[in-house]
Amino acid sequence: MTMPIVLFNCPILRKKGVKITAFDxxxxxxxADMIETMHAAAGIGLAAQQVGQAxxxxxxxxxxxxxxxxxxxxxxxxxxxxxxxxxxxxxxLIVVPEPTTSYEEGCLSFPExxxxxxxxxxxxxxxxxxxxxxxxxxxxxxxxxxVQHEADHLNGVLFIDHMAKDVxxxxxxxxxxxxxxxxxAAKKQ
Numbered sequence: 001m002t003m004p005i006v007l008f009n010c011p012i013l014r015k016k017g018v019k020i021t022a023f024d025x026x027x028x029x030x031x032a033d034m035i036e037t038m039h040a041a042a043g044i045g046l047a048a049q050q051v052g053q054a055x056x057x058x059x060x061x062x063x064x065x066x067x068x069x070x071x072x073x074x075x076x077x078x079x080x081x082x083x084x085x086x087x088x089x090x091x092x093l094i095v096v097p098e099p100t101t102s103y104e105e106g107c108l109s110f111p112e113x114x115x116x117x118x119x120x121x122x123x124x125x126x127x128x129x130x131x132x133x134x135x136x137x138x139x140x141x142x143x144x145x146x147v148q149h150e151a152d153h154l155n156g157v158l159f160i161d162h163m164a165k166d167v168x169x170x171x172x173x174x175x176x177x178x179x180x181x182x183x184x185a186a187k188k189q
Contacts, residue, residue, distance in 0.1 A: 002037045003051040005108050008175065009182040013109060014156040015054040017047075020089050023132035027057070031087040031130055034059045038085075043108045045146045047153030050109050058150035061085035062143055069141025089128040091151050096122040103145055105159045113174045117162045119148050
């Protein structure tokens, strides 16, 4: 079932998610609903905060992208179709600081708003799956960027927080309009 996506300026987007300890049917259902929501919105990642839940869960799916990236999951290189869409629970990122790349990012909580963000190109992420089994994903390129973007959401950090001041200034009118739209929608509830 698709869920409404929370828009920028909603307070839950700034909440750090609590660690997940119950790996049950409710968690599996939430992840499935998040994946359906992400696909319906034509996204490649979605964090629990974006659907109103302040927990350490995000989903990613890069099977339909044309970007090139490398990955290793638990020491092997399974085809993307085997492990995506991927639910990432309680992620802990280890960033390789160099090199960094600049890439235009968007976010489902910021419709139509995009801007350049500089991020490290390669990461390792320790996480659990929906059954609580630990995994290690090492990746670069768009997969790395997507995981970093979603993990930021789980900690109350937004992609605009990583933008240079000049980039932020260019999208400022759009951000103000979205804030106003979110505020007006909240008043109607």
